[in-house]
Amino acid sequence: MAKITVNKDLASERAKCEFNVEELTNYLDGGRENTARRRRMEDKVLSVKELRDEIPEEYLSHKEKYENAIRKAVLFYKVQKSLDDPNQSDHERIRNSYRSTITSAIFKDNSPLTLHIVMFIPAIIGQGNDEQREYWLKRAKNMEIIGTYAQTELGHGTFLRGLETTATYDPATEEFVLHSPTLTAYKWWPGGLAHTANYCVVMAILYTKSKNCGIQPFIVQIRDEETHMPLPGIKLGEIGAKLGYNTVNNGFLGFDNHRIPRDRMLMRNAQVSKDGTFTAGANSKLTYGTMVYVRVLIVNNMANLLAKAVTIAIRYSAVRRQSKLKPEDPEPQILDYVTQQHKLFIGIATSHAYSRTALWLWDHYAKVTSELNAGKLDNLPELHSLACCLKVLSSVDAAVFVERSRLACGGHGYMLSSNLPQTYGLVTPASTFEGENTVLLLQVARSLVKAWQQMLNGRQLAPSMAYLADQKQLDRWDGSVNGIIRAFQKVARGKLAFSVANFEKYQKMGLSREDAWNKASVQLTAAAESHGRAIVVQVFKTETDRIASSLSPPLRKALDQLVELFTLYWALERLGDLLLYSPLSEVDVRDMQARYEELLEKIRPNAVGLVDGFDIRDEILNSALGAYDGRVYERLMEEALKSPLNAEPVNSSFHKYLKPFMQGKL
Numbered sequence: 198m199a200k201i202t203v204n205k206d207l208a209s210e211r212a213k214c215e216f217n218v219e220e221l222t223n224y225l226d227g228g229r230e231n232t233a234r235r236r237r238m239e240d241k242v243l244s245v246k247e248l249r250d251e252i253p254e255e256y257l258s259h260k261e262k263y264e265n266a267i268r269k270a271v272l273f274y275k276v277q278k279s280l281d282d283p284n285q286s287d288h289e290r291i292r293n294s295y296r297s298t299i300t301s302a303i304f305k306d307n308s309p310l311t312l313h314i315v316m317f318i319p320a321i322i323g324q325g326n327d328e329q330r331e332y333w334l335k336r337a338k339n340m341e342i343i344g345t346y347a348q349t350e351l352g353h354g355t356f357l358r359g360l361e362t363t364a365t366y367d368p369a370t371e372e373f374v375l376h377s378p379t380l381t382a383y384k385w386w387p388g389g390l391a392h393t394a395n396y397c398v399v400m401a402i403l404y405t406k407s408k409n410c411g412i413q414p415f416i417v418q419i420r421d422e423e424t425h426m427p428l429p430g431i432k433l434g435e436i437g438a439k440l441g442y443n444t445v446n447n448g449f450l451g452f453d454n455h456r457i458p459r460d461r462m463l464m465r466n467a468q469v470s471k472d473g474t475f476t477a478g479a480n481s482k483l484t485y486g487t488m489v490y491v492r493v494l495i496v497n498n499m500a501n502l503l504a505k506a507v508t509i510a511i512r513y514s515a516v517r518r519q520s521k522l523k524p525e526d527p528e529p530q531i532l533d534y535v536t537q538q539h540k541l542f543i544g545i546a547t548s549h550a551y552s553r554t555a556l557w558l559w560d561h562y563a564k565v566t567s568e569l570n571a572g573k574l575d576n577l578p579e580l581h582s583l584a585c586c587l588k589v590l591s592s593v594d595a596a597v598f599v600e601r602s603r604l605a606c607g608g609h610g611y612m613l614s615s616n617l618p619q620t621y622g623l624v625t626p627a628s629t630f631e632g633e634n635t636v637l638l639l640q641v642a643r644s645l646v647k648a649w650q651q652m653l654n655g656r657q658l659a660p661s662m663a664y665l666a667d668q669k670q671l672d673r674w675d676g677s678v679n680g681i682i683r684a685f686q687k688v689a690r691g692k693l694a695f696s697v698a699n700f701e702k703y704q705k706m707g708l709s710r711e712d713a714w715n716k717a718s719v720q721l722t723a724a725a726e727s728h729g730r731a732i733v734v735q736v737f738k739t740e741t742d743r744i745a746s747s748l749s750p751p752l753r754k755a756l757d758q759l760v761e762l763f764t765l766y767w768a769l770e771r772l773g774d775l776l777l778y779s780p781l782s783e784v785d786v787r788d789m790q791a792r793y794e795e796l797l798e799k800i801r802p803n804a805v806g807l808v809d810g811f812d813i814r815d816e817i818l819n820s821a822l823g824a825y826d827g828r829v830y831e832r833l834m835e836e837a838l839k840s841p842l843n844a845e846p847v848n849s850s851f852h853k854y855l856k857p858f859m860q861g862k863l
């Protein structure tokens with residue numbers, strides 16, 4: 198095997214690291230065996246050479262990109278399937294795969310089968326009755342059928358009660374008639390819908406006995422299983438090129454009085470009997486369960502994508518030398534600039550914060566789901582609120598810090614060969630899909646305002662909101678991490694109190710409840726955001742303390758530094774709030790700033806070790822700037838030479854256009 202020559206700056210960074218990198222990787226994976234299992238899976242997938250691209254994806258046409266993605270998706274699925282442990286429950290399988298980023302080695306822009314796995318199958322599990330699950334799950338899990346989740350329409354994504362697709366029950370034939378009455382009723386966006394899926398879960402307004410019975414899920418065949426032609430009454434297509442997700446095959450779908458049998462309505466929650474009688478579910482919002490599930494998964498996805506971006510940027514910053522710190526010294530590594538550390542170390546800490554929070558949320562989700570299955574619905578509102586607020590914060594922060602990682606790489610970060618632009622293309626839509634972020638913050642605000650009323654009525658609050666009932670003043674600023682967490686809670690409480698007061702004031706001034714809500718909504722969403730910040734810092738600190746207690750002192754120290762950095766970063770970012778709602782003085786602010794700068798200095802020698810600890814292989818990073826060996830310039834040149842324009846010394850356009858133009862003949 199050829200010996201890898203590692204860039205000497207990266208090698209000396211690795212020699213400086215104060216903790217054992219493998220121990221960090223094991224900690225992130227949840228144990229040595231999990232690391233070994235993940236690596237075995239990566240080895241196996243990467244050994245299949247047909248899964249690699251011969252020509253970089255960016256040089257393919259839109260159509261070729263899709264065809265290539267489908268070719269790989271099928272193969273990738275088969276390899277993954279062969280590695281499945283049949284003894285694992287779905288919950289364990291998903292939890293154990295939280296650190297797996299192998300999909301990125303195969304698709305720079307995601308897989309056209311994503312929605313089948315992430316939403317179609319979960320929708321059947323969550324919305325189908327036992328009989329429907331038995332039939333459809335078997336087919337879907339065996340890939341006999343491929344599906345997607347078709348909810349959003351051209352005219353409505355957020356406001357689900359405004360969806361226009363109708364499913365009208367016809368008792369004479371015991372069928373539902375699916376119809377798109379207008380252009381804006383066309384389903385628009387579902388991944389895989391255009392040319393991949395032959396089935397989908399369609400969310401439509403149910404009409405039976407001439408009554409609107411709200412949104413219900415229907416499993417609908419859209420293409421012939423043999424010919425893959427769209428079925429009669431079905432109009433299908435692709436929605437076109439996008440900022441990212443270009444291999445996901447997002448599509449549109451219209452129905453022209455398309456009939457499906459009665460048993461195609463997924464009837465776990467609500468039912469329609471043969472004669473058309475509608476029986477509502479225990480809670481109509483259970484129909485939204487698939488979205489809650491994906492919001493929970495997104496938190497983890499954001500942590501992983503951020504880990505990728507910051508690995509690339511930190512390694513590059515250790516290799517890149519630029520400018521002068523001292524006139525007599527050689528050009529320093531750009532990682533020695535404290536501004537560069539400020540830009541990037543928070544990205545490392547944030548990825549840790551969300552991967553811990555994501556696991557915590559997943560366990561909470563699993564607990565509440567099993568309660569729901571047993572008919573206990575009490576904790577559903579809190580789960581919905583938590584999933585909304587953590588999906589929002591993780592997607593916003595990931596987008597900011599991925600883009601910051603890209604900018605921190607200067608011009609080379611703009612190259613697709615850095616893989617940073619594509620990584621941004623994968624994080625930024627998460628602020629929109631699965632519930633647009635402002636809209637979800639308003640949902641969180643709604644639950645907080647309710648909690649506020651409950652508190653005033655002396656009722657017990659859900660655990661994640663219990664701090665709102667803490668009336669005690671924060672008498673003294675002690676600057677500790679726990680003290681700052683308490684201060685964040687005070688901020689959230691204070692902002693909520695202020696927005697509730699304004700909401701009530703606007704109503705007293707004569708505005709309707711809805712108008713008062715709209716007028717107070719900037720403050721309400723700010724309160725919801727602060728609530729989310731308080732939760733993330735607290736979960737990050739508590740979960741790190743809980744899990745890291747058995748780690749070696751050097752690693753424990755490095756993790757504590759990340760928790761402290763994350764806390765101080767957000768305290769400094771939100772100084773205005775802290776000054777308003779906590780006893781913070783100017784001296785305390787100066788002290789925090791100094792501690793933050795000291796922390797950057799302490800983390801500096803461990804920076805490369807920290808990103809090595811994410812253990813993201815070169816094939817997954819897919820980046821000329823971020824490879825383990827740091828051969829940045831060689832790789833940039835190698836990638837440049839792959840440009841099809843470099844295949845010939847003179848391009849034909851010279852003779853066709855440039856030459857005649859320069860010679861005044863055109």
Ligand SMILES: CC/C=C\C/C=C\C/C=C\C/C=C\CCCCC(=O)SCCNC(=O)CCNC(=O)[C@H](O)C(C)(C)COP(=O)(O)OP(=O)(O)OC[C@H]1O[C@@H](n2cnc3c(N)ncnc32)[C@H](O)[C@@H]1OP(=O)(O)O
Nearest residue numbers: 311348354355356357482485488494495498581630631632
């Ligand atoms: C191979 C794969 C690799 C990796 C994948 C890993 C991870 C995944 C990563 C990426 C994902 C990949 C692809 C993603 C593709 C994205 C797919 C989509 O976008 S699907 C479409 C998603 N659409 C939405 O999210 C729509 C957002 N809108 C809504 O949710 C709702 O309309 C609304 C805004 C909540 C309002 O609904 P509605 O108008 O019906 O509500 P009301 O005002 O009548 O009632 C509010 C009332 O209901 C409660 N509530 C609302 N939602 C829920 C819920 N889900 N659960 C429980 N309760 C809910 C709310 O709290 C109010 O309660 P009240 O205050 O009245 O007690």
Ligand SMILES: Cc1cc2nc3c(=O)[nH]c(=O)nc-3n(C[C@H](O)[C@H](O)[C@H](O)COP(=O)(O)OP(=O)(O)OC[C@H]3O[C@@H](n4cnc5c(N)ncnc54)[C@H](O)[C@@H]3O)c2cc1C
Nearest residue numbers: 347348349353354355386387388626629630631632633635
């Ligand atoms: C990459 C990608 C993949 C997707 N995949 C799928 C899929 O597989 N299946 C699927 O069904 N859908 C999918 N979607 C659609 C996605 O779920 C919707 O785009 C999303 O729910 C937002 O809805 P919208 O586009 O209608 O935004 P809008 O609701 O029109 O939002 C536009 C603006 O209006 C504001 N706004 C809207 N309502 C309110 C309100 N009540 N209060 C205050 N402000 C408001 C928003 O904050 C935002 O600023 C996907 C989208 C993307 C980008």
